[in-house]
Amino acid sequence: xxxxxxxxxxxxxxxxxxxxxxxxxxxxxxxxxxxxxxxxxxxxxxxxxxxxxxxxxxxxxxxxxxxxxxxxxxxxxxxxxxxxxxxxxxxxxxxxxxxxxxxxxxxxxxxxxxxxxxxxxxxxxxxxxxxxxxxxxxxxxxxxxxxxxxxxxxxxxxxxxxxxxxxxxxxxxxxxxxxxxxxxxxxxxxxxxxxxxxxxxxxxxxxxxxxxxxxxxxxxxxxxx
Numbered sequence: 001x002x003x004x005x006x007x008x009x010x011x012x013x014x015x016x017x018x019x020x021x022x023x024x025x026x027x028x029x030x031x032x033x034x035x036x037x038x039x040x041x042x043x044x045x046x047x048x049x050x051x052x053x054x055x056x057x058x059x060x061x062x063x064x065x066x067x068x069x070x071x072x073x074x075x076x077x078x079x080x081x082x083x084x085x086x087x088x089x090x091x092x093x094x095x096x097x098x099x100x101x102x103x104x105x106x107x108x109x110x111x112x113x114x115x116x117x118x119x120x121x122x123x124x125x126x127x128x129x130x131x132x133x134x135x136x137x138x139x140x141x142x143x144x145x146x147x148x149x150x151x152x153x154x155x156x157x158x159x160x161x162x163x164x165x166x167x168x169x170x171x172x173x174x175x176x177x178x179x180x181x182x183x184x185x186x187x188x189x190x191x192x193x194x195x196x197x198x199x200x201x202x203x204x205x206x207x208x209x210x211x212x213x214x215x216x217x218x219x220x221x222x223x224x225x
Contacts, residue, residue: 009042009045009046009049010042011037011038011041011042012038014038016042016046016049017049017070019034019035019038019039019042019073020035020049020050020053020069020070020073020074020077021069021070021073022034022035022073023035023036023039023072023073023076023077024068024069024070024071024072024073024074024075024076025069025072025073035073036080039077039080039081040080040081043081043084044081044084044085044087046077047081047085047087047088048088049074050074050077050078050085050088050108051074051088051091051092051095053067053070053071053073053074054071054074054075054092054095054099054101054104054105054108055095055099055100056070056071056100056101057100071101071104072104074104074108075104075107075108075111076111078107078108078109078111078112079110079111080111081111081112082111082112082113083112083113083114083115085108085111085112086112086115086116089109089112089115089116089119092105092106092108092109092112092116092119093105093109093119093122093123096109096120096123096131096134096135097123097126097128097130097131102130102131102134103134103137103138106120106123106134106135106137106138107138107141109138110138110139110141110142113145114145114148117139117142117145117148117149118148120135120138120139120149120152121135121139121148121149121151121152123135124136124139124152124153124156125155125156125159129161129163132161132164133163133164133167136153136156136164136167136168136171137167137170137171139152139153139171140153140170140171140172140173140174140175141174142175146175146177147179149171149175150172150175150177150179150181150182153168153171153172153175154168154172154181154182154185156168157169157172157185157186157188157189157193157202162193162195162197162198165189165193165195165198166195166197166198166201166202169186169189169198169201169202169205170201170205172185172186172205173204173205173208173209176212177209178209178212182209183206183209183210186202186205186206186209187206189202190202190203190206
């Protein structure tokens with residue numbers, strides 16, 4: 001049972017950090033299942049704690065205190081809580097732009113779902129290079145909702161900054177999709193981009209996608225009679 005006193009959040013007598021450490025360390029499946037259960041039970045009450053862990057300062061002290069595991073666990077918790085964590089999107093946006101661990105904050109936004117992905121799409125055109133690079137990179141990690149990232153990443157292929165264009169091409173490749181929009185956009189970039197690095201990256205990614213579409217499909221073996 002969860003204790004929801006704001007200063008002493010816990011589940012079955014264990015505090016939030018205990019459960020986050022389990023999520024972040026990737027413990028045995030039964031422990032992970034229990035930590036997931038605890039996260040769902042404590043719910044949005046733990047959002048301020050999750051954001052605080054993503055805003056922790058780097059350093060040797062963090063290794064001693066297990067901050068890395070807790071930070072990883074905080075990212076995992078956002079995937080568990082999903083869209084219910086949307087109220088802290090502005091705080092996560094600030095961490096992508098100015099935090100110590102921008103990619104962790106970006107991955108947390110992905111975990112929130114549609115609204116978090118929309119936030120990353122906005123950050124992908126930020127004037128701040130770190131925020132832009134982080135958002136573009138994170139969008140390549142989408143799984144089930146990958147279609148939501150395609151228009152933003154294709155648009156980033158036309159960004160004035162070559163590094164942004166190159167990262168956008170890489171992220172399109174990591175989506176592992178044969179969507180015709182992706183293929184056409186990468187073909188154009190591979191042929192006509194003014195930057196050699198961007199052309200090379202786009203060409204490599206395009207080749208991987210086309211090889212993926214040409215991969216032989218072997219029929220399933222039928223059971224012996």
